[in-house]
Amino acid sequence: MPAILSLKDVSKSFGALTVTDSVTFDVPEGQALGIIGPNGAGKSTLFNLITGNLSADKGRIEYDGRDVTKVPPMQRCLSGIGRSFQIPQPFDRLTVFETLLVSATHGRGAPEREVEDDCAAILERTELIGVANRPSGTLTLLQRKRLELARAMATRPKLLLLDEIAGGLTEGECIALVETIRAIHAEGVTIIWIEHVLHALTSVVERLLVLDFGKIIGIGDPDEIMASREVREIYLGIEI
Amino acid sequence: MARSSYKVTTRTGASQIAALVAAVLLVAAIALPTFASRSLIQDMFFILTMLTLAQFWNLLAGYGGLVSVGQQAFVGFGAYMLFGGAILWGVDPVAGLLLAGVAALVLAVPTAFFAFRLHGAYFAIGTWVVAEVVRLSVAQWKAVGGGTGTSLPRDARDLMWGVQWIESAFEVRSSEARDILTYWLALALTVATIGGVYWFLRTKRGLALAALRDNVEAARSVGVDSERMKWIVFLVAAFGTGIAGALIFLQNGRISPDSAFSVIDWTAFVIFIVVIGGIGTIEGPIVGVLVFFALQTLLADYGSWYLMILGALGIAVMLFSPGGLWGIISDRTGLRLFPIQRRLERRDGLQQKEVEEERP
Numbered sequence: 018m019p020a021i022l023s024l025k026d027v028s029k030s031f032g033a034l035t036v037t038d039s040v041t042f043d044v045p046e047g048q049a050l051g052i053i054g055p056n057g058a059g060k061s062t063l064f065n066l067i068t069g070n071l072s073a074d075k076g077r078i079e080y081d082g083r084d085v086t087k088v089p090p091m092q093r094c095l096s097g098i099g100r101s102f103q104i105p106q107p108f109d110r111l112t113v114f115e116t117l118l119v120s121a122t123h124g125r126g127a128p129e130r131e132v133e134d135d136c137a138a139i140l141e142r143t144e145l146i147g148v149a150n151r152p153s154g155t156l157t158l159l160q161r162k163r164l165e166l167a168r169a170m171a172t173r174p175k176l177l178l179l180d181e182i183a184g185g186l187t188e189g190e191c192i193a194l195v196e197t198i199r200a201i202h203a204e205g206v207t208i209i210w211i212e213h214v215l216h217a218l219t220s221v222v223e224r225l226l227v228l229d230f231g232k233i234i235g236i237g238d239p240d241e242i243m244a245s246r247e248v249r250e251i252y253l254g255i256e257i
Numbered sequence: 258m259a260r261s262s263y264k265v266t267t268r269t270g271a272s273q274i275a276a277l278v279a280a281v282l283l284v285a286a287i288a289l290p291t292f293a294s295r296s297l298i299q300d301m302f303f304i305l306t307m308l309t310l311a312q313f314w315n316l317l318a319g320y321g322g323l324v325s326v327g328q329q330a331f332v333g334f335g336a337y338m339l340f341g342g343a344i345l346w347g348v349d350p351v352a353g354l355l356l357a358g359v360a361a362l363v364l365a366v367p368t369a370f371f372a373f374r375l376h377g378a379y380f381a382i383g384t385w386v387v388a389e390v391v392r393l394s395v396a397q398w399k400a401v402g403g404g405t406g407t408s409l410p411r412d413a414r415d416l417m418w419g420v421q422w423i424e425s426a427f428e429v430r431s432s433e434a435r436d437i438l439t440y441w442l443a444l445a446l447t448v449a450t451i452g453g454v455y456w457f458l459r460t461k462r463g464l465a466l467a468a469l470r471d472n473v474e475a476a477r478s479v480g481v482d483s484e485r486m487k488w489i490v491f492l493v494a495a496f497g498t499g500i501a502g503a504l505i506f507l508q509n510g511r512i513s514p515d516s517a518f519s520v521i522d523w524t525a526f527v528i529f530i531v532v533i534g535g536i537g538t539i540e541g542p543i544v545g546v547l548v549f550f551a552l553q554t555l556l557a558d559y560g561s562w563y564l565m566i567l568g569a570l571g572i573a574v575m576l577f578s579p580g581g582l583w584g585i586i587s588d589r590t591g592l593r594l595f596p597i598q599r600r601l602e603r604r605d606g607l608q609q610k611e612v613e614e615e616r617p
Contacts, residue, residue: 068478094480102478108471110537111464114265114601119468122461124480129265129461129599137263137601149601153471172479 018045020079021176021207022067027076029059029066029231036062038231039076044176049208051222051239053215055251059231060211061103064178067209068100069093080176094124099174101165103181103211109154113145113164116153117171124172136171143167143197159190166197176207183214191217219243227251265599267459272596279594286444290427290437298440302508304550305443309501310523311530311542312450313494318528319537320458320466321490322473324377327384328498328524330368330391331361333517335499336506341401343413350409351418354442354503361499362492364391369491373484385520392518406513414510439508446504450497451595454539458597466490467597470537529571535581539595544583 020043029037036059044050052060065071067078069090078086085093108116117139121132140146143163148156153164162182169177179198183191195217202208202221212218219225225242227235229251235242242248290298310328317323335357342348342356368387375383396404414420415431423434457463466486468476477483502523506512516522526549534545552570556563578585586592 070474070478090477091480091482094478100478102475106472106475108468108475110471111467112598112600115464115599116468118599119464119476119481120479123465123482126480129464133265133601134263140601150598168475168479 018047019082020044021046021081022209023079024067025077025079027066027073027078029062029071029074036231037066037073040228040231040233041076042226042233042236044207044209046175046207047205048224049202049210049222051218051225052209052211052228053213053218053225054228058228060228061180062231063228064100064180064209064211067093067178068098094172095126097173097175098178099124099169099172099176100178101162101169101180101182103184105158105161105165107153107156107161107164110152112150112152113156113160113167114140114149116164116168120168120171121173132171139167139170142200143170144193158185159194162186162194163197166194170201174206176209177201179208179210179212181211181213183212183217186214195220215243262604263601264604265601267596267599269593269596271592272594275594283448287441290440295433295436298436299508300550302436302440302443304546305440305447306501306505307527307530307549308542308546309443309447309450310498310527311534311546312447312454312539313497313501314524314527315531315536315538315542316454316490317494319531319541320470321487322470323487323491324381325372325384325494326381326520326524326528327368327372327386327388328494328527329518329520329522330384330388331364331495331498332502332505332523333388333395333514334364334391335361335502336512336517337395337398337401338499339503339507340407340409340512341398344407344410345400347413349418350413350507351438351442354500354507357503358496358500361502362496364499365492365495368495369488373487373491388518388520392514395518396514402513404514406511406516408511409507435510436508439504442504443508446497446500451539451543455595455597458539458595462486462489463597464599526567529567531581532571533574533581535583535587536579538581538583538587539597540587540593541581541583544586545581548582 022044025041027037027040028035040063052063054060062071066073069088073086077084080093080098081096108119111119114136117136118129118132121127121136122129125132140149143166145160145163145167148160156164166182183194186194191214199221210218210222219239222239224237225239226233227242227248234247235245289301314328317325338357338360339350339353342353343350348356372380372383372387401407414435417435419438420431420434423437424431427434427437458467465476465481468481469483469486473483506517530545530549531542533548534543535541552567556566574581580588
């Protein structure tokens, strides 16, 4: 499979603090890649570099065979990079359905009429159909997390970036969400997923990347990665 | 299956009644000069023009997140263009209104270019600085009276398009005919403004603007072109504000840099109206302007106390009810006069049941 995303020697610093340190990796099309690492390892920064919300100081980011290092976020979204935010960022006064409409019309560049049915279908899959007409600001945490996923899906992404989407959910809620993500992945959507809830992550991803102090300290088969001594040291005290 | 089992609607019961009431009110408003006193016409003119300014400021700040305190730049510049046009080139003042709008639009391009580099409070201050620069520049314009200002030439006033027809039709003096004409123009401008904003918010771009209002970063992440939206909103607001400003001074008949570029009259009061009524809604400024007019009438004899009470009230609303008076009303009743919300409904009518099954 050709790589849909490829980072080459990408670095980013905030002042003296290097948060992304010469990061290089490829994601083959259709793969689900998990990213783990302690708090402050630079995981969300890595996402922001991929979506264009932050610009890299050094290095090159290629998406779908094109150099997108300097491409603004909006264009990257239009070309198929969708994301969810770690802390849900709902459009408080828009309803759940309207949120998806914005996302689908602008993320795909399509008129409203053409995407209405598809938005309804996404709401059904993400189990938000019952709250379709409720303002997004009134949703529960689980519903907000689902809405993050649904909103990203509405742009019809080829590459979906999920930032701690299972964080803060109960066990049961988590299982249901994982099922939805697994189904999305099964359709061929490439996924990069940052997650602290390891069992949720490893039940979906085929490959795992470990980040610490902005550096990749391991990438490969999830079982092998989790078995390595370095990773165990970093995660010492965290139940696997 | 999802396909075709849902339909999308924006209509609500209240909105259909509101549309009917609005139609009746509009007819009454058009017919108002046939039975109302001149002072009522003038009060209505004031309400309508302030409402127009408030709608545009609401579009800027409430939807676009562009908290400008320099809208007096466009009020003043537009008004001066109308006077300049009439004095220098003999442009009919009614046509001059359009000239004023275009002039304000042209002024908005460099203003935006400069101000969009600034954010938040700096943007606000930047727009104010621009307005002061324009005021000081216009005060150098000798042909329109420099720093002391000027009056609209008698010819332009009395021979203005439509005035003579009104004089003979209503059997009134020309000054009164001018009030009636400017009132009708203000009514047309207000209806066009509210209609235009309503139409815009129902489009795909309007939805994007509402998303930007709620969360800029998230809106960008789903492909909303925030820069372009800011430009559209700023230019449209400048155009409308310029026309409204020109109309205000056309009715006044006299202009000076201090009155035309007054930050209190054309920005502070306008912000008050929007904040009191409810920012980020079409209904808010309508409620706000009525409250503002009532307060102004009640407190007219109390001098500076009037401004202090206005300020205190504004702060109280911001602290205790950020959604304004309309926010309180619509939260309690679910009432929406301008339905812009797209509702997803099942064709078989099961939607309600599903909503109730969901945990709150």
